[in-house]
Amino acid sequence: MKMIFKAIVFIAFVAGIAACTKDEAETTGSIIGLVTRGDNGEPLDGVSVSLNPGGKTATTGSDGRYEFVSLEPQQYTVQLMKGGYKTSTRRITVVAGEVASGDVQLTAGEEEFDLSVSSLTFSESKTTSSFDILNISVSKEISFSILASYPSWLSVSEKSGRIPKGGQRSIVVKKINTPAVGSEGYITVEVAGSTKQIYVTYAAAAVTKGSVSGFIRDSDSGSALKNANVSLSPGEKSVTTGSDGSYRFDNLESGTYTVSVACSGYKSNSKTFAVAAGEVTSGDIALSPEAVDFRLSKTELAFTASGRLQSFDIVNLSSSRSVEWKILGSLPAWLSVSENSGTLLPSGQRAISVSLKSTPAKDEQGYITVEVAGSTKQVHVTFTAGGSGDGGGDVKEDYSSVQISQCDTRLKASVVSCQRVGSTVVFTCNLLNNGLGDVNDFRIYPPSSSSLISDGVRSKIIDDSQSDYPDATISFRGGSASSYRTIIGLLPDGVASKVVVTIGNVPGSVKKFSLIKLGVYAYPDSQYHLVNKYIDFKNVPVY
Incomplete structure (x- = not known):
């Protein structure tokens, strides 16, 4: 009887633990979304997704999906941005223990406006703030409206208006009554059906610090630039952008700051931003690709x-x-x-x-x-025609004395030429695949190849004075490799493929190469079984 009682107690104890664990797991929720194109429903990758409150960011993958997990139950705003598409904003309610859908379709088109800040904070002493609506359209005037859904404890100086191309409109926001501490909401600005929001909150004490937050993007494609170096002055702070191109500087005194951005392959750019207490200033910066010359x-x-x-x-x-x-x-x-x-x-x-x-x-x-x-x-x-050139007369090239050690009866090598121009000698040969079938991964290992497969052989070049040339460049079917990089290409069946070896700094006294060895490999060896992993050309004359 005692044993039965102990078993019952144990089962109840385990059940209690499981119940506690379940209760703990259900204190937070998640948002998982799919971003697609509005015209054909295809997934969109590279979309920058920001979440407020919380300030979290994410970027959609190739499947168009994003997620935010371990979120406190409340209402959130998700904003989605991608170059070539209109920004979209959604309000999503997160419930404990549930996954909220954040699916959004983005409409292709020119981005027409932007907001100077992404959040505003009010307090007992800070009763007035402002933000700018910027017309970033390249071709037209825009009409804006501020939706009536902003908190009742706030007022705005204008609810609608028109902004000329390249212009901006400053909107003053005032606290008209005192809400409960922690009260929050959104000011929503709409232009031509596209909306953007500013997160507003009421704090218990006066807020003395502000922030700068933004995205670094390619000016041509609008795509996010990760690993860009972003520096702030004064303050001498610096950060590196994440995979979504975002950066942020917090705890800044009110004042004017310069944000400078440098990224490999792009021209550096700087912008000056005004930071106010309790506000998050929008600091988006675009970089132009470096000119190719x-x-x-x-x-x-x-x-x-x-x-x-x-x-x-x-x-x-x-x-x-x-x-x-x-x-x-x-x-x-x-x-x-x-x-x-x-x-x-x-x-x-x-x-x-x-x-x-x-x-x-x-x-x-x-x-x-x-x-x-x-x-x-x-x-x-x-x-x-009839010019003498450097040779003083026509010289007939004869390579019949070259001794060739073939790597396999199914792969025949032959000399095309070995010619000098100044101190550079170019050796050309053909490899005729006659029975291997198409080799999709045919490798040639240069003289100083940094990698070498098991039982592979590196190329080697020795002249008639026994000098070695470890820095020769090898070209094969449109691809090239320096002295240390393995070259990999297609060796088609029944076709003669050209191999070019460029040998630099060859003394004028060199008249022949005693050895030009090509280290070759048909991968995988278990399929092709080349007899030797090299081709030797011996006693190659230079013309």
Whole structure:
């Protein structure tokens, strides 16, 4: 009997704990929402979502969803902003133990207005405040109205009006009676169906400090800029923006402050804001992308029957942005280039080898056009029939003495050329895939590759004086790798794929390379089983 009594007591104790746990879990609620496009219902990513009271922020993911959890039961305002869409504001009631829906559709269109502050705080001594409505439309006058839903203990100086393009209207807000401490509400401003709100509250004591809060965005796309450095002066404070591009400075004395923003790939920008006690000043700042600029190391290339190889460099003048480059299709038919497109790292450059694909019967000229971020520059190319060039006469290239150690019977390597221009030698070969099938992950490991798969082999280049060249650049099917970055590309079946090795700082006394080794790998090895993981070219003459 005692055992039964103890069991009953134990069960009741466990049930009591479970009940307590459940009660504790139900003291807060959540908001979970889906943001979609108003025209087609597709999810919208990159939407900045702010929550008041509380000052929390979030950014929608690729599925368009956001959430705020562990919220005290009360009414909240959710404001959603994204470049190219009209700002939307929703009031949502959170109930303990429940998930409130925060689904919103955003309408595409020009943002027409903004508010100078996002919150106002009143107290026994602070009875008057103000905010500005700013017309940020690029083309028209706007009409505004302040909805009648603001707290009854407040009055506003104007309830409607018109603001010219680029103008603003100051709205004075007064406390006309004394509410209970902690009373709160919203002032809602509407323009052309779009609304924005200011959170207002009544504090027990006078508030002496204010805040600046805002978002940093791309001026072109309106997208949030994360990891931007935001600094405040005076005060010498600094913060870094989160994934939603937001920042905030609190506990600021009333006065004028300058907020400066710097972000990689963008021009720095600064704005001055007035901070008042009990107010949160809106400090949104847009950054313009840094101008992309580049140069070509040469603007003239001259070819002859014997001077068949030249080169020039594409140089990225930006120290903070990578850029995409390409050579347009207007290349003269008698020329070929080692690469047609690629990426330049900040302050980086790419050597482009240009060779005669055929020998014109007469003098010819044309242009090689390089495009970077919509901007183009040209290299003027000429061919002089009968010109002697640097060689003093026509030299027939003969690579029959080159000894090639193939990596596999299904992959045949052959020499195309090995030509000098100044102190640079460009070695070109073909790899013919004849039976491997399409290899989607074909790798070539440069001489100083920083990564190497198990049983892989690095490339190696040795001249006839046994000097090594660890800094050679390798190009393969439109991609390039420096001395340390592995190059990965498609090796299609039944097609000869070109590999170009650019070797710099080669002494004029070098007449041949005793070894040009290419470290190759068809991934995964369990599928392709190359016999060797390298191709050797021995005794390669230089022309």
